[in-house]
Amino acid sequence: MIEEKGILFVLSGPSGVGKGTVRKALFDKDTALKYSISMTTRAKREGETEGIDYFYKSKEEFERMIEEKKLLEYAQYVGNYYGTPKEYVEETLESGKDVFLEIEVQGALQVKENFPQGVFIFLFPPSLEELANRIINRGTETEDIVNNRLTEAKKEIEMMDAYDYVVVNDQIDTAVSKIQSIVRSEHCKRERVAKQYKKVLEAELG
Numbered sequence: 001m002i003e004e005k006g007i008l009f010v011l012s013g014p015s016g017v018g019k020g021t022v023r024k025a026l027f028d029k030d031t032a033l034k035y036s037i038s039m040t041t042r043a044k045r046e047g048e049t050e051g052i053d054y055f056y057k058s059k060e061e062f063e064r065m066i067e068e069k070k071l072l073e074y075a076q077y078v079g080n081y082y083g084t085p086k087e088y089v090e091e092t093l094e095s096g097k098d099v100f101l102e103i104e105v106q107g108a109l110q111v112k113e114n115f116p117q118g119v120f121i122f123l124f125p126p127s128l129e130e131l132a133n134r135i136i137n138r139g140t141e142t143e144d145i146v147n148n149r150l151t152e153a154k155k156e157i158e159m160m161d162a163y164d165y166v167v168v169n170d171q172i173d174t175a176v177s178k179i180q181s182i183v184r185s186e187h188c189k190r191e192r193v194a195k196q197y198k199k200v201l202e203a204e205l206g
């Protein structure tokens, strides 16, 4: 009997492209996916909730997690740490459920190195101008931070070839449908591989 593990989906892309918006709309439709809540040292924004949006940590607490190797990946991004708790991801995948990460590019590339069987999706803006408008209009960042995030965005976009899929976030619904198709297609692929593997095993065992 082949144990069915869950699939790790990683959504990333530049700040302001709409990762959070698209992920929330996807989760309204797909209840089978499990979202991995990240840890961060950045201050909580108005309207955010501990344990829903992030686990908010001090720099010392975060660095202890790094030392204790409790993070699947982490990155320093525009002056703060962000990271994915390892235990939740591993246990959820082991139990056969899919896990969904929404993280920036340095972290996604670390996951790809250590977990190449993951599925990596890059969310792309309709244009750099629209990206800037979205992050400015969100109104959560100071002008300096917006500029730093946009500088990072250009470097992040250069890395998009490392991803399995690129989805343009022009209309939210269209981006969500495309990600749903990716999820379905990855399940079909893995089912096919599992069937072939089963056939080979049966032939070998007689």
Ligand SMILES: Nc1ncnc2c1ncn2[C@@H]1O[C@H](COP(=O)(O)OP(=O)(O)OP(=O)(O)O)[C@@H](O)[C@H]1O
Pocket: 013, 014, 015, 016, 017, 018, 019, 020, 021, 022, 134, 135, 137, 138, 169, 170, 171, 172
């Ligand atoms: N397809 C879209 N069309 C228009 N506006 C959008 C679209 N997707 C997201 N937005 C808006 O763009 C802003 C940024 O979206 P969001 O916060 O989801 O981005 P993000 O990639 O998660 O950002 P960050 O990486 O900084 O957390 C929000 O105000 C959101 O409402």
Ligand SMILES: Nc1nc2c(ncn2[C@@H]2O[C@H](COP(=O)(O)O)[C@@H](O)[C@H]2O)c(=O)[nH]1
Pocket: 013, 014, 015, 019, 038, 039, 042, 073, 074, 075, 077, 082, 083, 084, 102, 103, 104, 105, 106, 107, 108
């Ligand atoms: N490498 C990681 N990046 C993460 C994680 N959780 C979120 N993020 C990304 O950080 C930036 C900034 O987020 P914000 O909430 O301050 O706007 C954004 O790209 C997030 O996707 C994580 O665990 N690891």
